Amino acid sequence: MIRAVPHVAAMAPYALADLGGEGTVSLAQNESAFPASPAALVAGRAVLDQMPLYPDPEWPDLRAAVAEVHGLDPDRVLCGAGSMELIGCLIRAFAGPGDQVLGTEFGYAFVASAAAQVQARYVKARERELTVSVDDILAAVTPESRIVFVCNPGNPTGTLIPNSEILRLRAGLPADVLLAVDQAYAEFAYAEFADAGNDPGDTFALVERGDTVVLRTLSKAYGLAGARAGWGYFPPGIAGEVRKLLNPNNISIPSQAMAAAAMRDQAHMRDVVAKTAVIRDRFAADCRALGVEVPQSHTNFVLIRFASAQQAVAADVALRAEKLLMRGMGGYGLGDCLRATICSQAVMDRAMDVLKGVLA
Ligand SMILES: *Cc1c(COP(=O)(O)O)cnc(C)c1O
Numbered sequence: 001m002i003r004a005v006p007h008v009a010a011m012a013p014y015a016l017a018d019l020g021g022e023g024t025v026s027l028a029q030n031e032s033a034f035p036a037s038p039a040a041l042v043a044g045r046a047v048l049d050q051m052p053l054y055p056d057p058e059w060p061d062l063r064a065a066v067a068e069v070h071g072l073d074p075d076r077v078l079c080g081a082g083s084m085e086l087i088g089c090l091i092r093a094f095a096g097p098g099d100q101v102l103g104t105e106f107g108y109a110f111v112a113s114a115a116a117q118v119q120a121r122y123v124k125a126r127e128r129e130l131t132v133s134v135d136d137i138l139a140a141v142t143p144e145s146r147i148v149f150v151c152n153p154g155n156p157t158g159t160l161i162p163n164s165e166i167l168r169l170r171a172g173l174p175a176d177v178l179l180a181v182d183q184a185y186a187e188f189a190y191a192e193f194a195d196a197g198n199d200p201g202d203t204f205a206l207v208e209r210g211d212t213v214v215l216r217t218l219s220k221a222y223g224l225a226g227a228r229a230g231w232g233y234f235p236p237g238i239a240g241e242v243r244k245l246l247n248p249n250n251i252s253i254p255s256q257a258m259a260a261a262a263m264r265d266q267a268h269m270r271d272v273v274a275k276t277a278v279i280r281d282r283f284a285a286d287c288r289a290l291g292v293e294v295p296q297s298h299t300n301f302v303l304i305r306f307a308s309a310q311q312a313v314a315a316d317v318a319l320r321a322e323k324l325l326m327r328g329m330g331g332y333g334l335g336d337c338l339r340a341t342i343c344s345q346a347v348m349d350r351a352m353d354v355l356k357g358v359l360a
Pocket residue numbers: 030081082083084085108151155182184216217218219220225228229230
């Protein structure tokens with residue numbers, strides 16, 4: 001009998017979204033409703049003849065694009081096969097058996113899984129009104145705390161805390177606790193302000209302290225989830241350790257080319273963000289008019305809170321009957337909620353018709 005090491009054997013597999021059967025429209029994975037920049041597709045196709053070669057392990061063009069757009073030092077940018085790879089490597093580098101990885105009540109589920117891989121204890125600080133609470137995070141810090149993960153805007157809540165709260169969190173954390181700010185949805189929250197890299201949501205300056213990292217992804221606002229490209233801004237000392245754990249040649253040649261071109265097409269990204277926000281805000285308002293709670297979202301999804309878990313299940317069943325799949329939230333202790341990725345207006349209209357039938 002071949003056995004896995006005990007802590008792996010004891011782990012549950014990471015719960016990916018149920019994608020339904022053929023013909024099902026997924027509103028379950030927060031993928032972009034719109035295609036990636038046409039420039040990204042051109043760039044990807046243009047490198048297909050390089051496929052016998054390994055990709056550049058230093059991602060030079062993608063790093064340069066990130067640095068240009070955000071006004072950052074390219075040497076401090078690390079790229080991952082999705083930001084999930086960077087999250088996993090951060091935890092493997094800075095937490096081990098018995099250490100505490102601190103997240104928040106409705107924080108990103110993948111962090112818990114990555115902590116289990118290294119036998120670290122994943123602890124969740126309470127959120128208030130579906131929103132990250134800095135005071136509750138600070139109260140949950142113990143001498144075993146190694147890393148604090150904050151997702152801002154939050155997934156699955158969609159809520160945002162101001163940058164000043166992130167600064168207050170950092171100021172209140174012990175110097176030996178690493179802070180990771182996961183900004184997978186930042187473009188939806190900050191795009192309207194992001195001229196010339198002067199982003200009022202900018203937490204990148206915190207990285208200069210040496211104890212904070214900021215993570216971003218091409219998977220959401222840039223419409224490149226299939227490319228698997230994420231990046232983070234790292235202090236040199238942290239980056240050096242994480243680099244040892246990244247797979248070499250981790251991002252394919254077409255993915256690097258597409259990601260760099262998508263970064264350089266900020267106009268396309270902002271257009272996607274603006275169009276998504278219009279559809280989102282209308283859908284959220286229509287949901288509220290039906291009497292369900294929807295927190296103000298700063299992302300490309302909404303969290304729909306029904307009157308009861310029973311009602312959420314009824315809505316899910318009715319949606320599935322129409323080949324529409326939202327994400328159940330029982331794993332987050334939010335059995336009365338469904339999370340709906342914002343898709344095209346036509347898809348959201350179909351979903352709204354189903355919800356009207358269920359809630360009438
Ligand atoms: C989608 C998402 C990511 C990014 O995942 P990738 O690996 O870059 O595709 C990271 N954090 C959160 C909270 C997300 O929702």
